[in-house]
Amino acid sequence: xxxxxxxxxxxxxxxxxxxxxxxxxxxxxxxxxxxxxxxxxxxxxxxxxxxxxxxxxxxxxxxxxxxxxxxxxxxxxxxxxxxxxxxxxxxxxxxxxxxxxxxxxxxxxxxxxxxxxxxxxxxxxxxxxxxxxxxxxxxxxxxxxxxxxxxxxxxxxxxxxxxxxxxxxxxxxxxxxxxxxxxxxxxxxxxxxxxxxxxxxxxxxxxxxxxxxxxxxxxxxxxxxxxxxxxxxxxxxxxxxxxxxxxx
Amino acid sequence: xxxxxxxxxxxxxxxxxxxxxxxxxxxxxxxxxxxxxxxxxxxxxxxxxxxxxxxxxxxxxxxxxxxxxxxxxxxxxxxxxxxxxxxxxxxxxxxxxxxxxxxxxxxxxxxxxxxxxxxxxxxxxxxxxxxxxxxxxxxxxxxxxxxxxxxxxxxxxxxxxxxxxxxxxxxxxxxxxxxxxxxxxxxxxxxxxxxxxxxxxxxxxxxxxxxxxxxxxxxxxxxxxxxxxxxxxxxxxxxxxxxxxxxx
Numbered sequence: 001x002x003x004x005x006x007x008x009x010x011x012x013x014x015x016x017x018x019x020x021x022x023x024x025x026x027x028x029x030x031x032x033x034x035x036x037x038x039x040x041x042x043x044x045x046x047x048x049x050x051x052x053x054x055x056x057x058x059x060x061x062x063x064x065x066x067x068x069x070x071x072x073x074x075x076x077x078x079x080x081x082x083x084x085x086x087x088x089x090x091x092x093x094x095x096x097x098x099x100x101x102x103x104x105x106x107x108x109x110x111x112x113x114x115x116x117x118x119x120x121x122x123x124x125x126x127x128x129x130x131x132x133x134x135x136x137x138x139x140x141x142x143x144x145x146x147x148x149x150x151x152x153x154x155x156x157x158x159x160x161x162x163x164x165x166x167x168x169x170x171x172x173x174x175x176x177x178x179x180x181x182x183x184x185x186x187x188x189x190x191x192x193x194x195x196x197x198x199x200x201x202x203x204x205x206x207x208x209x210x211x212x213x214x215x216x217x218x219x220x221x222x223x224x225x226x227x228x229x230x231x232x233x234x235x236x237x238x239x240x241x242x243x244x245x246x247x248x
Numbered sequence: 249x250x251x252x253x254x255x256x257x258x259x260x261x262x263x264x265x266x267x268x269x270x271x272x273x274x275x276x277x278x279x280x281x282x283x284x285x286x287x288x289x290x291x292x293x294x295x296x297x298x299x300x301x302x303x304x305x306x307x308x309x310x311x312x313x314x315x316x317x318x319x320x321x322x323x324x325x326x327x328x329x330x331x332x333x334x335x336x337x338x339x340x341x342x343x344x345x346x347x348x349x350x351x352x353x354x355x356x357x358x359x360x361x362x363x364x365x366x367x368x369x370x371x372x373x374x375x376x377x378x379x380x381x382x383x384x385x386x387x388x389x390x391x392x393x394x395x396x397x398x399x400x401x402x403x404x405x406x407x408x409x410x411x412x413x414x415x416x417x418x419x420x421x422x423x424x425x426x427x428x429x430x431x432x433x434x435x436x437x438x439x440x441x442x443x444x445x446x447x448x449x450x451x452x453x454x455x456x457x458x459x460x461x462x463x464x465x466x467x468x469x470x471x472x473x474x475x476x477x478x479x480x481x482x483x484x485x486x487x488x489x490x491x492x493x494x495x496x
Contacts, residue, residue, distance in 0.1 A: 010258060191435065194442055
């Protein structure tokens with residue numbers, strides 16, 4: 001059994017992810033926003049790494065079937081319908097549509113996972129669904145990598161805490177010492193011990209959270225801290241994020 | 249006032265360090281070993297990034313005036329007199345000599361700081377001296393960067409905890425919220441809250457510590473956990489680490 005955490009996607013190479021089940025975290029706000037959109041009926045999210053690529057891609061999809069969303073420095077990109085706020089992903093805006101999304105850190109992390117065995121998109125919004133999948137993967141002996149988007153390739157407290165919550169659920173009561181792990185996994189679990197079940201604390205203390213509050217988007221921080229607010233199992237495959245429906 | 253922590257030197261650029269007082273941490277074992285050598289009378293340490301460079305440099309120094317030390321994968325490099333163990337840096341081996349040292353992670357971190365205003369070498373061994381200098385620098389309004397060597401460019405628990413101890417001393421009772429800081433600073437302080445004053449716990453839990461124990465070098469881990477065991481203010485300048493004598 002193997003459980004690893006990376007605090008950013010900097011330097012991540014295909015061999016680092018090959019064969020692993022990867023959980024990508026950019027809780028403020030890309031992965032929360034993706035969960036919100038899927039929960040509210042978006043057909044799919046296509047993450048792309050530039051506004052130009054988003055606009056090119058948009059032209060290949062019918063105008064009524066897609067919506068352009070994304071941010072730079074937390075603000076909506078000019079000419080885009082939506083920014084990167086989970087609260088903008090209302091049923092009115094996204095239902096039945098494909099959301100083409102470009103964000104600063106989260107998109108980069110997702111695009112770095114292409115060699116993975118399977119990739120899921122994680123946040124507080126869907127933590128129970130994600131935790132269940134992570135636990136099942138660990139118990140099945142599949143290597144797990146929790147990949148934080150981080151902030152400009154550096155450590156981000158909000159993502160690291162979320163990684164700790166996923167790791168806790170993956171372990172499901174097992175001692176981390178009984179599985180193969182790295183130092184980042186221990187530190188992420190330490191953050192959970194530190195902040196306990198309080199999503200709001202690390203989110204508000206993080207640089208990303210403080211920036212959003214300063215820009216008047218504190219409600220997005222509060223939204224991202226809501227456990228299972230958008231309880232979709234969000235799966236990334238062939239460049240699209242889709243909601244996986246349970247087999248029932 | 250500004251206090252930042254980097255969990256590895258990956259991607260560190262000269263603008264990241266320019267103008268800052270930098271504290272470099274590779275507690276298992278390079279910075280502990282440097283403190284031990286200086287405390288036991290070494291004239292200087294010259295960190296170099298390859299065994300070849302160490303041997304070339306050794307030839308330019310008189311044979312009796314220097315000693316070659318270094319490791320790859322924790323083991324002494326073939327042909328070198330010493331490995332990278334603080335316990336090898338006895339007065340008999342190092343007094344009056346220059347130690348040419350090459351290690352995997354610590355050397356790389358030190359060599360990444362060349363644009364800094366001032367650079368110190370930190371470990372548990374000299375934490376009080378380092379903490380005093382960090383506090384003075386913060387109070388003087390000089391930007392502080394605590395640079396962890398990390399492990400193969402990734403997060404290392406042992407170094408991160410040491411960073412938290414330095415940050416705690418730098419703050420000297422100030423609330424971190426009252427100084428400019430990054431998310432890694434908060435996480436490092438959180439590790440101190442988690443492990444309190446117990447150096448041994450994060451050191452033994454870290455991958456580096458577990459590797460050393462497995463290789464029969466658990467005594468090095470215990471040695472690195474001794475507070476102020478080698479209480480030198482180790483200063484890196486013009487590619488040499490020297491013990492700064494207090495002005496008295």
